[in-house]
Structures are given as structure tokens and as C-alpha cells.
Amino acid sequence: MTDAMENCGFMTALRAIEGKWKVDILCELGKAARRFGRLRQAIPEISEKMLAQQLRELEADGLVARTTYAEIPPKVVYSLTERGAALNVAAEALCQWGERFGEDARQVEARAVAAG
Template sequence: MTRPMENCGFATALRAIEGKWKVDILCELGTAARRFGRLRQAIPAISEKMLAQQLRELEADGLVSRTTYPETPPKVVYSLTERGAALNVAAEALCQWGLRYGDDAGQVEARAVASA
């Protein structure tokens, strides 16, 4: 027997962005394709190891593409795929919700921390 949430599109979308830094990475790539170093500069709190890991996961999920140019040293550029761009568009509604109900969302955050 399947649970109701297993086939829920919302749950699928949440699993795609699961991880502390994926939303930040998707937002940055939503403005322009970027090299690894530029992404690292744009998200200063993320470690290089975590950025590399999150990018690999986003690439495996088909949300980010990695293009390597045959130069010395090699040039690698990350960009959103069509699927990743569509997820960013869908996430915009959640961003607007957070802006509108930010004070209430703080209560949700406090409950999540307290129950952890």
C-alpha cells in the first residue's frame, strides 16, 4: 500500500531541493551560469566540499548541467537545465509566501528546532 504523500508532486519537489545549500545554488544559477569559484564567492558560507557535493546531486537530479571547456586549465561552467529553471519558477510562489507570512514562518522554524 502506498502512502498518500509518496506520489505527491510537492513532496517530489521538496526532495529535489533537500539539502542546506541547494536552494541558494539554484537561485544563483537562476540569474546566470557560473563557474565554481563564482558560485563559491556568491555563497560565502558554503565550503568547497559541500558546494561540490550539492552540485553533483543537483546534476544527478537533472536540475543543473555541467559544461567542461577544453582549455588549460579546464573551464567548467554550471547552469540550470530546463527542469531546474522550471523548479525555480515554481519555487517563486514559496518565496512570495515567505515574504508575506515571514513573521508566522518564524514560529514554524522555532517549532522545528524545538522538536529536533
């Protein structure tokens, strides 16, 4: 890949959401700020370890904010940052594209595999 391609905005966005669960997490947090347990319930297929890892990465990338409240036991709430919310808006267009053309793409892929 050329430097121009590596540094284009689309590649930057793809790197921010790479990982099996990041899009799911961003979508859930786009609905409402959530505590860890609620996120885990909303995405039952993800392990606690993976959820914690993905949240740390999203926080490091500035897409998710982690707010700790001084309570006993401590209350931690995850929410989207402005940057994360903007990424969700951009991802919505990709979701709509996938819904519109996804079946066509799967049929083309199936034909290629069968021919292959």
C-alpha cells in the first residue's frame, strides 16, 4: 500500500474500527451510555476479557469515554466521545449500503467460490 493510501481518511476510519466487536460496542453506546455489565448483556457473544480489551482500545483512540463515579462500589460508565459519535454517523451510511447491496454481494461471492 502506498503512503497516500495508508494515510487516507477511509483507512484511518477502518483502523479505528478494526476488531470483531468494536462496531457492535460503538452501536450500543450510540444508543445510550452504558456500564460494563449492560454492554456485556447487550452483546452476549463477547467475553468479558475481549469487551474490556476493546473498550480500552476505543478509549485510547478517543472514541469512547470512561467516567468513574466515586461511589461504593465504584460506578464506571462508558459513553461515546464527540469523535465516536461522528464515526457512528459515518458508519450508518455503510450500514445502509450493506442493507441495500449486501445480498447482491453475497451472491457474487458465492458464485466466485463455486467457480473457483
